[in-house]
Amino acid sequence: MPSTQNPPIAGAAVDPPSVRPALDDAAIERVAPAELRARLEALKSDGYAMLLDLGAVDYLSRKPRFDVVYHLLKLAPKPAPVAEVGRPARVRVLCGIDEGDRLPSVMDLWKSADWAEREVFDLFGIVFEGHIDLRRIQMPHDWVGYPLRKDYPMRGPARERSPRPAFAGKSNVVAGTPPSGRTFEALQEEVKRARES
Amino acid sequence: MSVGPGQFMLARLDDVARWAQSSSVWPLTMGLACCAIEMMTVTSAEYDIARLGSEVFRSSPRQADLMIVSGRVAQKMGPVVKRLYDQMADPKWVISMGACASSGGMFDNYAVIQGVDTIIPVDVYVPGCPPTPDGLLYAVNLIQQQIRQGGRGGIVAKA
């Protein structure tokens, strides 16, 4: 896939988790998308009451392309002093998924998955089946493209082709017409044109 | 060319107006990112922007004279900033606080508008990441100077 990144982002994609597991104290599991839901349900009923984090990684040239990473914490949902909490177990569940495939949503298991899944959808374009309100969360709702994918240019498609205007001499005398000629409308136009082409 | 009494009077009134506007610059309560914390700090005891008569932070854009763009302006926030600027009543001034607001700073990426001056006119740029409260105070001083002299345009608050 041609990339227009600037500066170039590290090239050869390997799958680091398969190279060197267990650098931290979390137990690591790799699950296929079909078994993901069942495995997470089992973990939940096993006492992993908190979904610490839900994120994704794009291994551009790997098959399957994305890893969705779940971090779970075994913490009982009741008031407890320090001694009782102790050192709750952590588990990391990795699930490989290809572009266009869908993952089951875990929003009904852990409510914290709501925004996390929306964020992964927004920035990676991974669709979670069963999420009740899957829409963009970080980017404007009419944004095109998924910025955290490796083939998405760092500065966005709109600006990546055109070098930014000279920095010097930037001042503005009258509202709306800075000497650089880039008003808000012009900027919007530029973005629109870039999106269409 | 002779100066008639009327013209003289007008000139004096203009001076009074400029003095009043420069002595009572009320900023808009609009915090964006890291710089917003330093913007808050400028009201605190050690810096005290109140000395200049500018501690009256107004939350309603209608009543504010000065917009301090304090932090990076995301693509999603850009239209909001523009709208707030449009909602402010004339005369109004803008300080672009910090590297991100002035130029995008270190975040030269898809998400950040590269300089708030692409969407609204800026009067004073303050460098720094974030600028110290002293820097912002100096910028407000420059704004006052600018109002008194009647000019508009991008000034960089260089120490």
Next chain:
Amino acid sequence: MPWWVIVLIKSAILLFVVITSFAYAMLVERKILGWMQMRPGPNRVGPWGLLQPAADAAKLLLKEDLTPETADPLLYKLAPFISLVTAFAVYAIIPFGASPSGAPWAIGNVNAGILLILAITSIGIYGICLGGWASGSKYPLLGSVRSTAQMISYELAMGFSLIGVLILAGTTSLDGIVHAQTRLWFFIPQFIGFVIYITTAVAETNRAPFDLVEAETELVAGFHTEYSGLRFGLFFIAEYVNMLTVSCLAALLFFGGWNAPFGWTAIPGVAWFVIKVAFFMFFYMWLRATLPRLRYDRLMSFGWKVLIPLATLNLVFTAIVVAYKG
């Protein structure tokens, strides 16, 4: 000289005094807040910041006057004037001192003075209600709804708290009430009434901790969110003039007006009056620097469930005592 010329001159002097004192009340408030917060406060505009109020006023005057498209144009433009005119009108009957012969220093001496003041200040709140409603925007609307509720719950308790004073003085004219306090200031026999009055007065003038109407951190700027420039300034003026009014009333009704304490008559009566008013103004500023804001519904229940029953009890008790003593 015809009588109306005298009234005009008196009014002009009074207007000047009130405007000056409100302007400097604003500056002093900013200074006092500053000192309480370990900072100097305004000190660059003119010597010691003395020209700050003038600069603020001139700036507001020169600021663009916006009218939102959704606003009701007539009421939107009228509302600040309602607030302002009623705020100033009260001073027509407030006496500041007395000549040696006993005649009060006031523009007009009205028999039913206290009632007139209550009536006029009640109209003032319409400025806030109408202004908020006519802005055609949501935050001002919420602000004006709050002000309506606040008006209903607090006017009543305030009125009740004053009746005790009226019973003791046996008159409704303001200089009569002051004369009745030559021996004993009413805040001693009417202490509960005084506390209720001070509380409701803060609520009436929408000052912290009862500043719900413009609660900045909840409703952006409350009822005047959409106002800019001069009209916003008028609301501002009205607020401070009202603050001055309730301070004057507190001094007149409970602190003996221009009567000197402990027979210290070396200082003239007017000066005593000013000192007392200044004390109450300081009290307001102190409150603002110290207390968090009450919640809207708590304010209502505080008014209805605490203040009004208390004021009623106070009233009944006073009436019984006065009737018993004959």
Next chain:
Amino acid sequence: MSVYAKPLSADIVSRTDNTMVLSMGPQHPSTHGVLQIVLEIDSENVVKADPEIGYLHTGIEKTAEGLFWTQAQTAIERMDYLAPESNSLCYALAVERLLGITDRIPPRAQVVRVLIAELTRIASHCVWLGTHGIDLGAISVFFYCFDLRENILDFQEAAGGARMHPNYVRIGGLNGDLPDGSLPRLDALIAKFPGRMRELRGLLQANPIFQDRTIDVGYLSPDDAIQYGVTGPSLRGSGVAYDVRRAYPYCGYETYDFDVPTRVEGDAYARFLVRLDEMEQSMRIVEQARRRLDTPGPVMIDDTKVALPPKETIALSMEALIHHFKVISEGFRVPPGDVYQSVEGPRGELGYYIVSNGDNRPYRVRTRPPSLYNLQALKCIAPGNLIADLVVMIGSLDPVFGEVDR
């Protein structure tokens, strides 16, 4: 892909006849930044609250992918701008794990890291308390808090060179030892702290209006808190004493003597008290760290592959010059692997999931932002309360939008 995002409009909030939709933010004095909450209100009662975030999305994670390992730290500090050193500490710890040098960090560096992290926590809580006070209308608290914060920032500036983002904690240790004269300054701060805390407690804790505003407001049950992934003081306000410093100690936290304050009430007042207690506990740790600072020692790992060689050796040794040039011009390479490292930030468990593919830049830096998860709980606690309470709830969850949106 045919899934399109729905635009934000009034119709996403279900409305009945009696309600109106009110947009609170993104510019609102008490949303603590650029949060927008689309409220459905019935007079002043909140029927439904839908927080809309992303107004400060900066793409820091993407930017970090394009920078060297050490450079990325600069961008990462800008996430949680109230506690920048917690971010850099967590990131540095994670990268140290990937490099396998965790055990070789000099002890003095660890002590200073603890010191800086705890001072940062106090400074962050100062900003929280000040703004929380302002939200409630108690304006003076703000000034006393910022005065204390100013002292901490002065210390930080002396140590790292900048007030807010000093980038003092580095991969492998610290950017230089504490400068001369900073320990007396620290002692003065330690001496000043209890008095200031008494003032702050006096102004708010026993104030009946403040109690009235915060007690029983924003009740978050332990069950809900864990469901929503709430951590930090907000979770401990609900009674669960989960603290990363105790559960997964780092930087030698297991050798410090401190309590983990908890409350079982779960309301805004409980969270307020937990944070105040936490400030005092942090000061306890600072005092202990201060005592350990009397013994001098190195503050950077003795490994010129990762750390810059000492400045004075560069002019004398060819090898040092080469190492210096290599580290500056192309950074260092980190063996491939992935790691999840978390620290207890002022807002809760701040975690970094970092993937390295063996290059000199991070392949992926995923943050576990405590504010994002804490703020989500707002959807649970907001309905059924007044707008005035909503302000209290946002304040008591203490979100920082640099971190929520990144």
